[in-house]
Amino acid sequence: MARKTDLLPGTLDMLILKTLTRGSLHGYGIALSIKNLSDDILTVEEGSLYPALQRLLLQGWVKAEWKSTETNRRARYYTLTAAGRTQLSHELSQFEQMIAAITRVLQGA
Amino acid sequence: MARKTDLLPGTLDMLILKTLTRGSLHGYGIALSIKNLSDDILTVEEGSLYPALQRLLLQGWVKAEWKSTETNRRARYYTLTAAGRTQLSHELSQFEQMIAAITRVLQGA
DNA sequence: TTTCTATCCATAGACAGCCTATATATCTGC
DNA sequence: GCAGATATATAGGCTGTCTATGGATAGAAA
Numbered sequence: 001m002a003r004k005t006d007l008l009p010g011t012l013d014m015l016i017l018k019t020l021t022r023g024s025l026h027g028y029g030i031a032l033s034i035k036n037l038s039d040d041i042l043t044v045e046e047g048s049l050y051p052a053l054q055r056l057l058l059q060g061w062v063k064a065e066w067k068s069t070e071t072n073r074r075a076r077y078y079t080l081t082a083a084g085r086t087q088l089s090h091e092l093s094q095f096e097q098m099i100a101a102i103t104r105v106l107q108g109a
Numbered sequence: 110m111a112r113k114t115d116l117l118p119g120t121l122d123m124l125i126l127k128t129l130t131r132g133s134l135h136g137y138g139i140a141l142s143i144k145n146l147s148d149d150i151l152t153v154e155e156g157s158l159y160p161a162l163q164r165l166l167l168q169g170w171v172k173a174e175w176k177s178t179e180t181n182r183r184a185r186y187y188t189l190t191a192a193g194r195t196q197l198s199h200e201l202s203q204f205e206q207m208i209a210a211i212t213r214v215l216q217g218a
Numbered sequence: 219t220t221t222c223t224a225t226c227c228a229t230a231g232a233c234a235g236c237c238t239a240t241a242t243a244t245c246t247g248c
Numbered sequence: 249g250c251a252g253a254t255a256t257a258t259a260g261g262c263t264g265t266c267t268a269t270g271g272a273t274a275g276a277a278a
Contacts, residue, residue, distance in 0.1 A: 005236065011211060012235080012236080019214070037217065039213070047240095048237065054257090072244090099117075105128070106201070108127070156228090156230095156266060156268080178225085184227080
């Protein structure tokens with residue numbers, strides 16, 4: 001049974017944090033942004049996104065406040081915290097290191 | 110609680126299959142090969158490796174036979190099958206696509 | 219010769235993370 | 249009035265990796 005995932009497991013938090021560096025967004029907007037930037041390759045399901053946001057809130061990597069959208073709908077806007085920025089840079093460097101390592105194995109050099 | 114993984118989840122099968130394209134190996138040898146090629150970045154724990162090999166056997170992507178090593182020890186040598194090669198190429202292209210997509214999101218372009 | 223280290227295989231149980239399914243509600247366009 | 253897009257959220261399940269454990273042999277060191 002091949003992979004069922006719409007993204008690489010372990011990369012969701014990083015993608016969300018990175019998306020928020022471009023400004024505060026509500027959950028739905030985060031999902032759309034990732035989907036669009038990735039040309040529909042990465043799809044963040046609601047059942048993945050909202051639990052992930054709860055985790056990030058708990059860790060203190062993002063904060064949230066209720067506002068209304070441009071179209072007058074209630075939505076919860078998430079903003080990256082200082083700790084979130086630090087965490088993101090950790091995850092980014094770890095990720096790059098891993099990709100480099102995997103690439104070496106795949107090239108068998 | 111940051112990541113606990115020694116590799117990117119979802120990449121283990123691919124790494125094993127790729128490693129076997131360079132010839133038959135026993136489990137321990139596969140683990141060493143991945144560890145060495147990745148400069149110790151990727152560590153395949155035994156509790157991940159052997160279950161993974163059982164899965165690959167079940168799927169028919171590798172076959173196994175008991176032999177003795179150069180140092181006269183009994184060991185189970187795994188060999189890539191034709192189906193395994195096909196599977197590997199699928200996983201490789203999917204992986205590359207994902208990395209490309211993630212890179213686009215991380216660069217925010 | 220005893221002990222330590224490296225080699226070698228394998229399973230059980232725990233846990234994290236993502237998915238499916240479901241629920242609720244509002245706004246827009248037809 | 250109804251469909252579809254917008255918007256948040258939880259429960260439950262599944263998969264994959266890790267930790268922990270078990271066993272066994274070879275070779276080196278003490």
